[in-house]
Amino acid sequence: MEMKKNKHSGRVIAGPTNPMVTPLLTDLYQFTMAYAYWKAGKHQQRAVFDLYFRKNPFRGEYTIFAGLEECVRFISNYKLSDEEIDFIRSSLSISCEDGFFDYLRGIDCSDVEVYAIPEGSVVFPKIPLMRIEGPVAVVQLLETPFANLINYASLVSTNAARHRFVAGKSKTLLEFGLRRAQGPDGGVGASKYCYIGGFDATSNVAAGRLFGIPLRGTHSHAFVSSYMSLDEIVDKSLHREDGSSTYEDFVSLVQTWLSKIQWSKSLRGVFSETNQSELAAFISYALAFPDNFLALVDTYDVMRSGIPNFCAVALALNDLGYKAVGIRLDSGDLAYLSCEIRKIFCSIENEFGLPGFGKTSITASNDLNEETLDALNKQGHEIDAYGIGTYLVTCYAQAALGVVFKLVEIINQPRIKLSEDVSKEGDRILCRHPFQESKRAYVVPQRVEELLRCYCAGTSDKKEETLPPLRDIRERCIKQLEQMRPDHMRRLNPTPYKVSVSAQLYDFIHYLWLNEAPVGELQ
Numbered sequence: 001m002e003m004k005k006n007k008h009s010g011r012v013i014a015g016p017t018n019p020m021v022t023p024l025l026t027d028l029y030q031f032t033m034a035y036a037y038w039k040a041g042k043h044q045q046r047a048v049f050d051l052y053f054r055k056n057p058f059r060g061e062y063t064i065f066a067g068l069e070e071c072v073r074f075i076s077n078y079k080l081s082d083e084e085i086d087f088i089r090s091s092l093s094i095s096c097e098d099g100f101f102d103y104l105r106g107i108d109c110s111d112v113e114v115y116a117i118p119e120g121s122v123v124f125p126k127i128p129l130m131r132i133e134g135p136v137a138v139v140q141l142l143e144t145p146f147a148n149l150i151n152y153a154s155l156v157s158t159n160a161a162r163h164r165f166v167a168g169k170s171k172t173l174l175e176f177g178l179r180r181a182q183g184p185d186g187g188v189g190a191s192k193y194c195y196i197g198g199f200d201a202t203s204n205v206a207a208g209r210l211f212g213i214p215l216r217g218t219h220s221h222a223f224v225s226s227y228m229s230l231d232e233i234v235d236k237s238l239h240r241e242d243g244s245s246t247y248e249d250f251v252s253l254v255q256t257w258l259s260k261i262q263w264s265k266s267l268r269g270v271f272s273e274t275n276q277s278e279l280a281a282f283i284s285y286a287l288a289f290p291d292n293f294l295a296l297v298d299t300y301d302v303m304r305s306g307i308p309n310f311c312a313v314a315l316a317l318n319d320l321g322y323k324a325v326g327i328r329l330d331s332g333d334l335a336y337l338s339c340e341i342r343k344i345f346c347s348i349e350n351e352f353g354l355p356g357f358g359k360t361s362i363t364a365s366n367d368l369n370e371e372t373l374d375a376l377n378k379q380g381h382e383i384d385a386y387g388i389g390t391y392l393v394t395c396y397a398q399a400a401l402g403v404v405f406k407l408v409e410i411i412n413q414p415r416i417k418l419s420e421d422v423s424k425e426g427d428r429i430l431c432r433h434p435f436q437e438s439k440r441a442y443v444v445p446q447r448v449e450e451l452l453r454c455y456c457a458g459t460s461d462k463k464e465e466t467l468p469p470l471r472d473i474r475e476r477c478i479k480q481l482e483q484m485r486p487d488h489m490r491r492l493n494p495t496p497y498k499v500s501v502s503a504q505l506y507d508f509i510h511y512l513w514l515n516e517a518p519v520g521e522l523q
């Protein structure tokens with residue numbers, strides 16, 4: 001990965017995760033405007049752009065801000081290669097002068113300042129998430145890549161946070177979306193940003209490698225259906241967990257347990273004969289991963305086959321000192337089945353004296369989304385973990401967050417500087433609705449926090465924030481969500497979250513507004 005040392009701060013920042021993120025990952029009109037600025041001698045004018053969105057996604061009242069690190073990595077390593085410049089030349093008008101391409105060659109964003117709200121923060125519409133200052137032609141080139149890097153990242157983090165809110169704090173959330181994601185970047189991005197939004201782990205191995213996200217997984221129906229009989233298991237031996245000896249015929253041990261539970265109080269009458277190919281698959285998996293045995297139980301019949309087969313293998317593993325992890329359900333009525341399964345696990349705990357067996361983990365998957373999680377909660381269920389793919393990573397409920405990047409100032413005019421509204425804890429300030437004159441209230445702030453922090457100092461002498469590790473970003477997101485009032489978080493008709501402006505800012509916005517709005521003439 002390419003890395004460049006920042007001229008001013010001396011920081012070394014890696015390039016973007018996705019090598020497709022280059023200066024060409026922008027819209028053509030950014031280059032045509034850059035040329036026009038250059039031709040007019042205006043390209044070096046200092047400009048300020050704000051990046052924000054207009055409306056919370058998913059009919060919600062909050063959004064998680066994500067994607068900042070990738071923006072910083074992008075501009076810290078910004079450099080157009082000769083080949084890229086040749087391509088731009090061939091894409092613009094033949095009349096474009098050579099001097100412009102020399103100018104492009106020199107652009108490295110070292111004179112661009114980036115101020116942003118920390119990644120993983122809870123944010124709201126119309127507030128600047130990022131403020132980018134620099135030569136107008138350069139910052140203009142950053143509009144499309146920045147919007148692109150923030151849009152999906154924030155959308156999918158928010159989606160993950162919403163799934164977490166419905167599932168509840170105590171549940172394990174696994175992101176299983178890679179196969180359904182919008183291409184490789186969608187898949188890797190989803191894993192990273194769902195982790196920020198509060199998921200616990202991903203099945204995506206590349207994301208585990210790139211970002212250190214915990215990897216988790218079970219096995220598929222294909223693994224179960226690939227087995228045809230117990231005869232396929234050749235090496236039946238399994239060493240005891242404590243390493244003391246090897247048990248020679250684990251298959252017979254499982255079969256003995258299967259007949260015991262067939263006549264047990266817990267399972268009597270539930271099944272007569274289980275599917276033997278499924279049993280072979282479970283045994284085989286247990287022999288491969290005796291200390292991490294988790295079985296997918298719905299390939300044939302959950303209650304008549306999958307569960308008794310799982311219990312027999314788990315009891316046999318227990319004899320050798322291992323603790324089975326649990327089961328996964330991938331079809332049927334997940335609420336009902338999970339409750340029936342829990343009852344069986346609890347009866348086996350009591351009947352066979354296996355402390356803790358009643359708590360064996362139940363994972364559910366199959367087209368889950370916020371609504372189904374909510375329905376499961378309402379019905380009552382015994383699920384400990386959810387594996388969620390399609391609806392989560394494709395952001396099925398809303399395709400995009402309308403991130404925009406707008407010029408707010410050029411050569412110091414006009415200037416909207418939220419961060420200069422300094423106030424102190426305990427100072428009484430007048431808060432106003434940004435547009436409705438009559439809506440206002442006095443507030444005594446309990447905590448004052450500068451929202452926009454400096455991530456790239458450009459040529460200024462500001463101190464740059466360090467880029468926090470992914471775990472810290474996730475932690476920030478979880479903490480901030482915990483501070484939200486539950487009525488702002490609920491799925492149906494959440495209470496609007498009010499963002500007010502100070503009295504000074506209110507006056508300033510309205511002054512600017514009146515200055516720009518043309519005065520009509522009555523005929």
Ligand SMILES: Nc1ncnc2c1ncn2[C@@H]1O[C@H](COP(=O)(O)OP(=O)(O)OP(=O)(O)O)[C@@H](O)[C@H]1O
Pocket residue numbers: 330331332333334335336365366367368369372375376379
């Ligand atoms: N108790 C429940 N309440 C509400 N929705 C549920 C409940 N249990 C499962 N679901 C959801 O209902 C849908 C069931 O879909 P579908 O009928 O396609 O699955 P299935 O027939 O059980 O399994 P398969 O994937 O094998 O077809 C899934 O989206 C699942 O998440």
Ligand SMILES: O=P(O)(O)OC[C@H]1O[C@H](OP(=O)(O)OP(=O)(O)O)[C@H](O)[C@@H]1O
Pocket residue numbers: 176177179180221330365366367368387388389390391
């Ligand atoms: O349902 P999702 O939220 O997308 O979660 C991922 C799904 O992917 C796997 O099966 P896949 O859908 O590939 O096959 P299946 O539906 O036939 O089990 C897995 O068993 C889940 O059901």
Ligand SMILES: O=C(O)c1cccnc1
Pocket residue numbers: 176177203216217218219220387389
């Ligand atoms: O590990 C799993 O169970 C898994 C992974 C991806 C998709 N579906 C399931």
Ligand SMILES: [Mg+2]
Pocket residue numbers: 366367
């Ligand atoms: Mg499916």
